[in-house]
Amino acid sequence: MSVRTHTWTTKSGEQRQAYLVQYSTAELDKRGKRKRHVKFFDRKKEADAFHAQVRVDVSKGVHVPASKSIAVEAAGRNWIDSCGDLERTTVDGYQQHLNLHINPYLGGVKLSALTVAIVRDWQDKLRKGVPAPGQTQAEPRTADMVKRVTTSLGSLIGDAVERGHVGTNVVRNLRANRKRGKERKAERRAKGRLKIGVDIPTPVEVDAILGAATGRWRPLLLVAVRCGLRASELRGLPWSEVDLKKGEIHVRQRADAYNRIGPPKSESGERTVPIPPATIKALKEWKLNCPRNASRELHYVFPNGEGNIENHANIVTRGLAPTLIAAKVTAPDDSEAPKYSGLHALRHFFASWCINRKVDGGLELPLKVVSERLGHSNIAITADLYGHLFPRSDDSKELAAAEGKFG
Structure with missing residues (x-):
C-alpha cells in the first residue's frame, strides 16, 4: 500500500502528473491472489488522506472499493425504504431533505468518493445559497437547516455502511460532530435561552x-x-x-x-x-x-x-x-x-x-x-x-x- 507520483504524456505532447494510491484487499481475484486496487488523485493531500483512511478500513475489513459502491441518490432511496416504521411526517421530511438539499449537489457522487472536504464544501454551498449543478438560483439555508440535512446525510451513509455499500461514514468525521464541552456550551449561549415576553407569554x-x-x-x-x-x-x-x-x-x-x-x-x-x-x-x-x-x-x-x-x-x-x-x-x-x-x-x-x-x-x-x-x-x-x-x-x-x- 503506497502513494506514488504518476506522470505521463498526452497525445498532444503535454506532460501530466497525478498521485496514485495502490492497495490490496482481502478479496481474491481470478488467480486466487489478493485483489489490487488503484485510485488517482490530482492533489497529494487528497491522496495522502485517502491512503491513511483506506489503511484503517482494510485492516478493519470494512473497506468497500469504488466499483462496489453506489451513488448517494441510490443510497438515499435505500435509506427511505428502511424508514417504513417511522411516522409519515418524519419520512416526508427526510425525503424533502434528499430532494431539495442533498441529491441536487451530491446525488451523483459515489459513496466511496465522499470525503470530509466534499461534505464541508457542500455545507458551505448550502449556507451561501450557491446553486447546485443544473440550477440557476438557490436561497441560502439557515444554520439550523444545514445541521438537520447534514444529520440526514449521516443517517443515509450509516444505512449504506450497514448494507456494505461503503466502509466508513465521513459525516461522523466532521469536526462539527466532535465538538468539545466548551464549544457546545458556547453554541447554547449563542442560541439564547427562552425569554419571558419574547418566547413565553407573560x-x-x-x-x-x-x-x-x-x-x-x-x-x-x-x-x-x-x-x-x-x-x-x-x-x-x-x-x-x-x-x-x-x-x-x-x-x-x-x-x-x-x-x-x-x-x-x-x-x-x-x-x-x-x-x-x-x-x-x-x-x-x-x-x-x-x-x-x-x-x-x-x-x-x-x-x-x-x-x-x-x-x-x-x-x-x-x-x-x-x-x-x-x-x-x-x-x-x-x-x-x-x-x-x-x-x-x-x-x-x-x-x-x-x-x-x-x-x-x-x-x-x-x-x-x-x-x-x-x-x-x-x-x-x-x-x-x-x-x-x-x-x-x-x-x-x-x-x-x-x-x-x-x-
Whole structure:
C-alpha cells in the first residue's frame, strides 16, 4: 500500500502528473491472489488522506472499493425504504431533505468518493445559497437547516455502511460532530435561552388571551395553558381519556400532520395531567356543545365542525391568531400580527407556571414533576429548556432573612 507520483504524456505532447494510491484487499481475484486496487488523485493531500483512511478500513475489513459502491441518490432511496416504521411526517421530511438539499449537489457522487472536504464544501454551498449543478438560483439555508440535512446525510451513509455499500461514514468525521464541552456550551449561549415576553407569554398576556377566547377555542386554549399538552396531543385527545370527575387527562395518543392517530412523541409522553377546577368547568360546558361525527358519536375533545380531527393550521389561523389579536397580544411593530406564532408558546407558559413560586402565582413544582407533566423523554430536556426559570436559591431577600438569624 503506497502513494506514488504518476506522470505521463498526452497525445498532444503535454506532460501530466497525478498521485496514485495502490492497495490490496482481502478479496481474491481470478488467480486466487489478493485483489489490487488503484485510485488517482490530482492533489497529494487528497491522496495522502485517502491512503491513511483506506489503511484503517482494510485492516478493519470494512473497506468497500469504488466499483462496489453506489451513488448517494441510490443510497438515499435505500435509506427511505428502511424508514417504513417511522411516522409519515418524519419520512416526508427526510425525503424533502434528499430532494431539495442533498441529491441536487451530491446525488451523483459515489459513496466511496465522499470525503470530509466534499461534505464541508457542500455545507458551505448550502449556507451561501450557491446553486447546485443544473440550477440557476438557490436561497441560502439557515444554520439550523444545514445541521438537520447534514444529520440526514449521516443517517443515509450509516444505512449504506450497514448494507456494505461503503466502509466508513465521513459525516461522523466532521469536526462539527466532535465538538468539545466548551464549544457546545458556547453554541447554547449563542442560541439564547427562552425569554419571558419574547418566547413565553407573560401572566398578564395569558389572562388577556383567555379573556378574549370565545366559542370552541376557549376550552382548547384553556387546556393548552393549564395542562401543557402539545398541539398534536390536543388534536388527538378523545373524551374517553378525560376524567372530569377526578380532574385528569390521560395522554395516550396524538394526531400527526396527516390527521392519523399514533402513540405520543416518546414513551414518557404517555402520562396523566391534572386539570384545574376552572378548566374542568369549561370542559363540562364544552362537552354539551362539542360537535359529533357522522355516526353521532362524541369522540374527540377538540374536533372540527364535523366531529373529526381538526387540522393544526386551522387551530392557529382561526383560533389562536385571532384570539391574540383580540387580546391585543400583538407584535411590537405590527398591531395586526399575533405576537406568538404557535401553540407551543402556551406550552412554554405552562412550564413556567409549574416552575414559578406560589407567591408569584405559580405552582413551584420540582424539576422532575415538571418534566413528567410536560412528557419529556428525560429530565435533562426540561432542565436545558427551562432550568433558568427555576427560583434562585441565593435570592437577596432570602439571604437577608438568613443573615438576620445569625447577625
